């Protein structure tokens with residue numbers, strides 16, 4: 831019996847660099863309208879993964895944790911934006927305040943990567959790429975990537991090929 835849903839897969843990362851490289855591959859597959867949801871405790875590597883995603887997506891800017899500002903925006907040459915949101919300080923499951931994050935505008939214009947997405951689950955689109963991150967030891971993290979919807983199944987198929995071949 832498969833433990834993971836179809837097209838879901840797991841990655842064991844042995845270093846921050848490896849986590850960033852997974853992010854780079856993923857970021858290069860994202861298109862305007864995509865949403866990536868990150869779930870995992872403090873230190874599980876969410877922001878480290880986002881550094882890779884942003885780089886692979888094409889922004890030259892250095893990603894820092896948006897914990898205090900809630901949303902950071904990263905533009906890429908050519909014109910669209912990666913919105914990096916950290917829901918840690920948002921009221922869990924309140925409707926997303928459009929002053930903080932106007933989802934329609936964000937997804938019309940760019941991609942959204944959300945840390946602590948489990949806190950915002952009721953406000954987020956049902957179709958998304960969900961990534962669960964867990965701390966294993968100081969150097970190692972476990973990632974489970976789960977597609978919700980065909981768009982994300984297709985992203986994960988390509989990502990799996992890019993990471994593992996075949």
Ligand SMILES: Nc1ncnc2c1ncn2[C@@H]1O[C@H](COP(=O)(O)OP(=O)(O)O)[C@@H](O)[C@H]1O
Nearest residue numbers: 843844845846849872873874875876877878969
């Ligand atoms: N395999 C790994 N993947 C990601 N981060 C790792 C890994 N090993 C060690 N780390 C370290 O763990 C910390 C993760 O922090 P961060 O990415 O900010 O996590 P979060 O955003 O989930 O709180 C960083 O200091 C990073 O260097």
Ligand SMILES: [Mg+2]
Nearest residue numbers: 876877895945
């Ligand atoms: Mg973080």
